Amino acid sequence: MVCYATTYELGPKYLSDSWFAYASRWQQEAPYFAQKALDLGQADILAPLIEALTPDDPNVFKTYRLSEAVKPNHQLAYALALLYQRVAPAEQLEQAQQDVSKLSEGLQRDELSAAQNTADGLWPIFANSSGDKRVTRPCPEFIFPEIPL
Numbered sequence: 001m002v003c004y005a006t007t008y009e010l011g012p013k014y015l016s017d018s019w020f021a022y023a024s025r026w027q028q029e030a031p032y033f034a035q036k037a038l039d040l041g042q043a044d045i046l047a048p049l050i051e052a053l054t055p056d057d058p059n060v061f062k063t064y065r066l067s068e069a070v071k072p073n074h075q076l077a078y079a080l081a082l083l084y085q086r087v088a089p090a091e092q093l094e095q096a097q098q099d100v101s102k103l104s105e106g107l108q109r110d111e112l113s114a115a116q117n118t119a120d121g122l123w124p125i126f127a128n129s130s131g132d133k134r135v136t137r138p139c140p141e142f143i144f145p146e147i148p149l
Contacts, residue, residue, distance in 0.1 A: 001040075004050045005033035007065040030069040041125035043135035046084040053077035054103065079102040083122050089133045109120035 003010060004026070011022035038044040050063040053136075055072045081100045088096040104112060129135050 001033045001037040002042050002045045002048070004091065005030045005037060005045065005066055009065065011050050015052075027069050030066055034066055034070065038122075039125075041129070043084075043087050043126050043129035046080055046087065046126075046135065050077050050084060053080065065080045066115070075107060075115050076084045076118070077108060078112070079118035079122075081117060082119035083126060084135075086119075086123060087129045087132070087135050089131050089135070091133075140142065 008023045008026040008030075011026065012018040017035070034045055034049055038049065048066045051062050051064055052067040052070040053073045054060075054077045055074050076101070081096070081103045085093070085096040085100050107115070
């Protein structure tokens with residue numbers, strides 16, 4: 001679910017006739033699969049969802065194609081960043097804290113509180129992923145295959 005939700009590049013040959021039909025279907029289905037992965041506690045969906053939900057910034061390049069299928073939602077991006085901060089492995093903790101700090105900017109007190117409640121409510125289904133290095137990069141073997149030497 002996470003691999004499919006994060007990119008349309010796993011389908012048919014890029015820009016082939018069949019790719020256009022696939023990409024159109026992907027655009028419709030990706031948000032559903034991302035939400036389903038979130039509901040099931042698949043922690044590797046957090047980083048792509050945070051990126052997709054973060055308001056657009058012309059100075060920031062978005063890595064995951066999911067941002068093309070999901071509308072930005074600042075408060076939800078912040079809530080998921082709070083959650084990600086809890087599950088991030090040690091080597092990602094500083095970046096996770098910076099993301100939380102940046103995403104808190106511009107939110108009102110009630111939005112910050114609601115986001116915290118969202119993160120707290122989701123925590124139980126993600127607690128088992130805490131510190132797992134796999135949460136930082138979904139589907140690396142598909143998106144970034146090893147190049148034979």
